[in-house]
Amino acid sequence: MAVQGKHEFVAGQGLTTTKAPYIENAVANGEMYIEQPYELYSPENHDAWQRLYARMQDRWARYANQKFLDGLATLCFEATHVPRLEDVNKFMVPRTGFRARAVSGFVPAFQFFDCLSRREFPTTITIRDGSSLDYLPEPDIFHDIAGHVPMHTDPAFADTLVRFGKCAHTAAELVSGVKDEAEKLRRLSSMQNALQRFFWFTIEFGLMRGDKPGEHKAYGSGLMSSYGEIVHCLESPDVQRHPIQMEWVVNQHFEIDHYQPLLFVVNDFEHLFELLGQLERWMKEGKLNNVTPGWRDMSDADVRSFLEASLNK
Numbered sequence: 584m585a586v587q588g589k590h591e592f593v594a595g596q597g598l599t600t601t602k603a604p605y606i607e608n609a610v611a612n613g614e615m616y617i618e619q620p621y622e623l624y625s626p627e628n629h630d631a632w633q634r635l636y637a638r639m640q641d642r643w644a645r646y647a648n649q650k651f652l653d654g655l656a657t658l659c660f661e662a663t664h665v666p667r668l669e670d671v672n673k674f675m676v677p678r679t680g681f682r683a684r685a686v687s688g689f690v691p692a693f694q695f696f697d698c699l700s701r702r703e704f705p706t707t708i709t710i711r712d713g714s715s716l717d718y719l720p721e722p723d724i725f726h727d728i729a730g731h732v733p734m735h736t737d738p739a740f741a742d743t744l745v746r747f748g749k750c751a752h753t754a755a756e757l758v759s760g761v762k763d764e765a766e767k768l769r770r771l772s773s774m775q776n777a778l779q780r781f782f783w784f785t786i787e788f789g790l791m792r793g794d795k796p797g798e799h800k801a802y803g804s805g806l807m808s809s810y811g812e813i814v815h816c817l818e819s820p821d822v823q824r825h826p827i828q829m830e831w832v833v834n835q836h837f838e839i840d841h842y843q844p845l846l847f848v849v850n851d852f853e854h855l856f857e858l859l860g861q862l863e864r865w866m867k868e869g870k871l872n873n874v875t876p877g878w879r880d881m882s883d884a885d886v887r888s889f890l891e892a893s894l895n896k
């Protein structure tokens with residue numbers, strides 16, 4: 584048994600989403616970066632991983648892009664146990680320099696993108712409850728590790744994530760000289776909306792052209808970690824799938840609590856990398872200072888993170 588303050592952490596007590604004393608303690612202490620106390624995972628946690636992982640195998644084989652499948656082969660996840668981040672990193676770091684870094688939960692927007700610029704991926708270590716494998720509003724280790732990380736073994740994809748981080752720094756720099764606080768906040772909010780939307784429609788829910796004419800494959804982590812949506816996104820006639828267009832994506836609202844009705848298709852990860860270059864150019868040219876406001880505007884913590892970054896530029 585490990586004791587921290589008045590908290591007791593018992594081996595096997597569980598690291599279940601929203602029910603983990605270890606995480607509550609870290610959040611209460613303001614700790615964003617944490618360890619992965621592997622001994623705390625319960626048999627039910629490992630069972631949840633095993634079931635999630637097993638049922639995705641056929642769907643990944645059918646719907647995932649080849650880079651994801653190559654990444655899975657590289658990372659050698661254990662089918663029966665929640666992965667140790669140190670093991671994941673052992674296979675990933677030599678490929679692209681990216682490493683998974685455990686966090687206690689919410690990471691303010693600027694810090695999140697800043698981590699990407701340093702080739703660190705903020706990673707949730709809790710796992711969803713075994714009784715609700717299908718829907719989870721918050722990320723968990725299955726989403727972060729099985730959904731995101733296999734693509735991080737691809738150099739063009741990894742470089743794209745770094746470019747997202749650079750774009751956040753560029754946004755902070757661009758407003759650093761703006762004296763009028765209201766105008767500064769307005770521009771920052773607009774650029775962050777654009778960045779967040781672009782991340783959502785690519786890294787979280789992106790589609791890619793397949794090898795055959797008219798074929799699409801999934802690469803977005805929200806698709807790769809969802810047993811239902813990975814089929815829906817490619818098979819359903821209710822989903823609009825369009826070649827990606829920057830001016831559309833940066834102005835497009837999204838909602839997080841249902842399957843996505845609109846998805847965008849990139850040619851490949853080199854194409855995605857080029858698009859991030861375009862996003863940064865548009866930022867510098869002021870083209871992202873007035874994107875459509877959305878209901879998912881920045882939270883107070885997100886705003887503060889960008890404002891603080893701009894003061895340090």
Ligand SMILES: [Fe+2]
Pocket residue numbers: 722726727731787804805
């Ligand atoms: Fe994600």
